[in-house]
Amino acid sequence: xxxxxxxxxxxxxxxxxxxxxxxxxxxxxxxxxxxxxxxxxxxxxxxxxxxxxxxxxxxxxxxxxxxxxxxxxxxxxxxxxxxxxxxxxxxxxxxxxxxxxxxxxxxxxxxxxxxxxxxxxxxxxxxxxxxxxxxxxxxxxxxxxxxxxxxxxxxxxxxxxxxxxxxxxxxxxxxxxxxxxxxxxxxxxxxxxxxxxxxxxxxxxxxxxxxxxxxxxxxxxxxxxxxxxxxxxxxxxxxxxxxxxxxxxxxxxxxxxxxxxxxxxxxxxxxxxxxxxxxxxxxxxxxxxxxxxxxxxxxxxxxxxxxxxxxxxxxxxxxxxxxxxxxxxxxxxxxxxxxxxxxxxxxxxxxxxxxxxxxxxxxxxxxxxxxxxxxxxxxxxxxxxxxxxxxxxxxxxxxxxxxxxxxxxxxxxxxxxxxxxxxxxxxxxxxxxxxxxxxxxxxxxxxxxxxxxxxxxxxxxxxxxxxxxxxxxxxxxxxxxxxxxxxxxxxxxxxxxxxxxxxxxxxxxxxxxxxxxxxxxxxxxxxxxxxxxxxxxxxxxxxxxxxxxxxxxxxxxxxxxxxxxxxxxxxxxxxxxxxxxxxxxxxxxxxxxxxxxxxxxxxxxxxxxxxxxxxxxxxxxxx
Amino acid sequence: xxxxxxxxxxxxxxxxxxxxxxxxxxxxxxxxxxxxxxxxxxxxxxxxxxxxxxxxxxxxxxxxxxxxxxxxxxxxxxxxxxxxxxxxxxxxxxxxxxxxxxxxxxxxxxxxxxxxxxxxxxxxxxxxxxxxxxxxxxxxxxxxxxxxxxxxxxxxxxxxxxxxxxxxxxxxxxxxxxxxxxxxxxxxxxxxxxxxxxxxxxxxxxxxxxxxxxxxxxxxxxxxxxxxxxxxxxxxxxxxxxxxxxxxxxxxxxxxxxxxxxxxxxxxxxxx
Numbered sequence: 001x002x003x004x005x006x007x008x009x010x011x012x013x014x015x016x017x018x019x020x021x022x023x024x025x026x027x028x029x030x031x032x033x034x035x036x037x038x039x040x041x042x043x044x045x046x047x048x049x050x051x052x053x054x055x056x057x058x059x060x061x062x063x064x065x066x067x068x069x070x071x072x073x074x075x076x077x078x079x080x081x082x083x084x085x086x087x088x089x090x091x092x093x094x095x096x097x098x099x100x101x102x103x104x105x106x107x108x109x110x111x112x113x114x115x116x117x118x119x120x121x122x123x124x125x126x127x128x129x130x131x132x133x134x135x136x137x138x139x140x141x142x143x144x145x146x147x148x149x150x151x152x153x154x155x156x157x158x159x160x161x162x163x164x165x166x167x168x169x170x171x172x173x174x175x176x177x178x179x180x181x182x183x184x185x186x187x188x189x190x191x192x193x194x195x196x197x198x199x200x201x202x203x204x205x206x207x208x209x210x211x212x213x214x215x216x217x218x219x220x221x222x223x224x225x226x227x228x229x230x231x232x233x234x235x236x237x238x239x240x241x242x243x244x245x246x247x248x249x250x251x252x253x254x255x256x257x258x259x260x261x262x263x264x265x266x267x268x269x270x271x272x273x274x275x276x277x278x279x280x281x282x283x284x285x286x287x288x289x290x291x292x293x294x295x296x297x298x299x300x301x302x303x304x305x306x307x308x309x310x311x312x313x314x315x316x317x318x319x320x321x322x323x324x325x326x327x328x329x330x331x332x333x334x335x336x337x338x339x340x341x342x343x344x345x346x347x348x349x350x351x352x353x354x355x356x357x358x359x360x361x362x363x364x365x366x367x368x369x370x371x372x373x374x375x376x377x378x379x380x381x382x383x384x385x386x387x388x389x390x391x392x393x394x395x396x397x398x399x400x401x402x403x404x405x406x407x408x409x410x411x412x413x414x415x416x417x418x419x420x421x422x423x424x425x426x427x428x429x430x431x432x433x434x435x436x437x438x439x440x441x442x443x444x445x446x447x448x449x450x451x452x453x454x455x456x457x458x459x460x461x462x463x464x465x466x467x468x469x470x471x472x473x474x475x476x477x478x479x480x481x482x483x484x485x486x487x488x489x490x491x492x493x494x495x496x497x498x499x500x501x502x503x504x505x506x507x508x509x510x511x512x513x514x515x516x517x518x519x520x521x522x523x524x525x526x527x528x529x530x531x532x533x534x535x536x537x538x539x540x541x542x543x544x545x546x547x548x549x550x551x552x553x554x555x556x557x558x559x560x561x562x563x564x565x566x567x568x569x570x571x572x573x574x575x576x577x578x579x580x581x582x583x584x585x586x587x588x589x590x591x592x593x594x595x596x597x598x599x600x601x602x603x604x605x606x607x608x609x610x611x612x613x614x615x616x617x618x619x620x621x622x623x
Numbered sequence: 624x625x626x627x628x629x630x631x632x633x634x635x636x637x638x639x640x641x642x643x644x645x646x647x648x649x650x651x652x653x654x655x656x657x658x659x660x661x662x663x664x665x666x667x668x669x670x671x672x673x674x675x676x677x678x679x680x681x682x683x684x685x686x687x688x689x690x691x692x693x694x695x696x697x698x699x700x701x702x703x704x705x706x707x708x709x710x711x712x713x714x715x716x717x718x719x720x721x722x723x724x725x726x727x728x729x730x731x732x733x734x735x736x737x738x739x740x741x742x743x744x745x746x747x748x749x750x751x752x753x754x755x756x757x758x759x760x761x762x763x764x765x766x767x768x769x770x771x772x773x774x775x776x777x778x779x780x781x782x783x784x785x786x787x788x789x790x791x792x793x794x795x796x797x798x799x800x801x802x803x804x805x806x807x808x809x810x811x812x813x814x815x816x817x818x819x820x821x822x823x824x825x826x827x828x829x830x831x832x833x834x835x836x837x838x839x840x841x842x843x844x845x846x847x848x849x850x851x852x853x854x855x856x857x858x859x860x861x862x863x864x865x866x867x868x869x870x871x872x873x874x875x876x877x878x879x880x881x882x883x884x885x886x887x888x889x890x891x892x893x894x895x
Contacts, residue, residue: 170717173712175712177726178725179726372665402683403800437631440633441631541761
């Protein structure tokens, strides 16, 4: 489906071939990115749309994974120190073609690529919101995570947050003269928020929120339909506090009668500028912060971030790749996390359908067992913070053993391998069989799910959908196979896909994925036995590694979709202690791009299930 | 037949309903008494739902469980140095802390102004602590550990949520009781149950004693050790046990000073 106009003599299937093809076709607009540790090409913004079309249509990079901005204030060329970075992939697999477009910092402007890859929609809005880059051609360019009227662009290097202390951690006030203070005492309420000079503060008490409603048709109109039925056309706000949104998420819906005409997601209620925090932090500091993104599957987040930083570390001279046992344990954790997440999301999907909490509790009962294992191994049930650069925190314990400490403590004690074997070989397969008997043929589930919220495959790819959402539409794209990492190449498993791309298919894909995860885990168990006692960390534990200059994009197939970390180490000559740029390609966030399209023409009650079937977590969506 | 799927599903619900009671009958009142029973019913082989009646009963947490850190101090009945801090105020925990919630005032000798290996003050803001466990993981002296006590809710966050050294300090035997396996592994890595500095000190003294039985000790050590510490050493060798504790404390101080300098040098190098 990809290479229609393949020129003679150029192997465009390789990334190098694709790059040389681009350079040949656009000799003036495309040049190699020659900075140390960087890859890909730099494209002249004036020709960006043409180049992107060539990349998509002629070279076949039809899937835009990530689009993000970097501010090279002080270290880039003054007239081109803002940069947009695009990672485009082929849906058939392989590595990325990285495009970059540079623009001056004082007047940043880069043409929008929404027409080329509609999946760039939210990501360009995010870059506009946090970096202040304008995208001419974007149909709806307004802030997405912050509120209209926010002062400044927080991810720019010269922007300082409310309780700003220093540019980088560790802060010098903590040691050796660490006289404690509270940030809020130094900076009492009212003095820590800045408003733009031209802001009319009375606007803040204005609840009309015109910018959101503009174009949606605020108010109530009466329309005459063909059968002389009067239907009201009205705007409904679902959320931010609504049980179906699984957090603080809001949908502005215009309805014709009960049928949805448009739906616009409004988010950012849980925004904490995760990426700015990440750039203040050292590389290792970020690990526990990644737990807080998708807090249902923290092990997967850890793995993605560890891969990104290891990619950077591997540019240096002294780099130890993770040991084999570390890789085995990482895959064990990642697959258990997938099961944990799918149990959770299926349980809540059923909740959204009205099967109030019974299926949820059955699923959670199983999830608890896995969390017990996480707790005994990593020290925490959700915020695992388990992976380290080059390995993992600690080997899995001999026994899952608890110690009575508080009054009325009840002690448990299991042999770890027996516990895992029981769960993987007996308990979870039995549970999945039972769950299928329980729900698959249920007429209510079928009526509510089949044919609802359909996302056609072309649209799923175009919208950069990822994970079960993409695969349920029939696109067999899974990073574990398309761009393998860790020890996945040596494991035997299939990629389940759906046919119709409706809610029911997403439900089934998740059920099947759990079975495939169990299949992987059954191959992991003998590897765990065989590598017992081997090192779980390459080299010595280092808390502040020197990271060589360069960029890296580490991505993993997280349960919710493709999770990517774009990390840039720039600045100091020999390597850095703090990332210059730390960007999270959050699957929950980007999967929402398709929500409006999927809900159109359905009823309000269906929106709840469509949203449930995407499976979002607001910690990751809002960052 | 329409509705068959629903009936099938309801059958599963019914089975779950009975599973719980069958297990209850099988275990009877022992559910609330014996430990073994609890283990089985919380384990992977259990059937049906089993609820823990918090707070009447609580699930004990595993050894590696981590909650707000505490500082290890020597047991209060320790023969040589009761209540002595294990912390040498080297500052690594404050450095690796992701939310920067650890505050340390390094101890200083009031006469010389040189740092001494004991924190003058140590604060942890537990509202900011994110329970990541890095401080415990990277502490070179096993002096800061993650606690298991998770019931810390209080009515007022402004008055009691910055823990000072006194509030943070717990005896070493407490650490051994909440995490026996981990404590044992750490003991093996250190080479004994005592603090690293004490062990090093003891090893050195033993080596010296084995080498010379007394007379030449001062000279032999003078070539290897630090000069000022050595003068006092040779004098105190003639003394009896009363001087021993003093000597050890001073040696320890000297060693820690050295380490401090090295750490500072390394830091300078690292940043420069």
